[in-house]
Amino acid sequence: MPFPKKNLNANETIALDMHPHWWYFAEPALTLIGAIILAAVVLGETDGDTQKSLGWVMLIVLVGTAIWLVIRYCKWLTTNFVITSNRLIFRQGLIAKSGIEIPLERVNNVNFHQRIFERIIGAGDLLIESAGQDGRQRFTDVRHPDKVQNLIHSEMEANQTRMYGGGSGATPLPPPIDVASQLEKLEGMLHRGSLSQDEFDAQKRKLLGT
8 A cells, every 4th residue: 555645745756665574474474374284283183072172273273363464464554664855754554543754854864784584585674863852763674774774865865955955056055054953963862872961062062152
């Protein structure tokens, strides 16, 4: 299910719209396969009333794991990680919905993490730090997180050029320093432990010119 274009702002375009990696299904799918194998072994090794009783138990287990897999599919279908020309958007939920939106100009840092197996299958986690006290967000089961990281940086540069370059073709001027915004970013980094108190005080004095 693609991200609704009606939710875009004026002149905003979508650079990436994707659902989680197929590894998102691993837990319920492997559980269902295990339940099928277990049912075959149990029913093959028993007979009579025991087989009948265990048959009902295994049927309940199979139906339960199948429902789990269907629910996970519905969640996958309604989960979108979107990169637009202005912001990052994460939406999920079929009935009750939740979401996160981060303007590109407020993104401080983008990191990704992949274990060995995740590198093989092309999955991983994306960690995005933005201005504000609650500015660290982790997104799991992201497809090719290294490429997504590069795309985010590319869109951030394009967004900054549009904001401060004027689109005239001339060399863009350095953006003016927004002291309030920079202080907010520094406070967020201080709360998250990225800066020590001494480093924060030094950067603050530098911004304020004191």
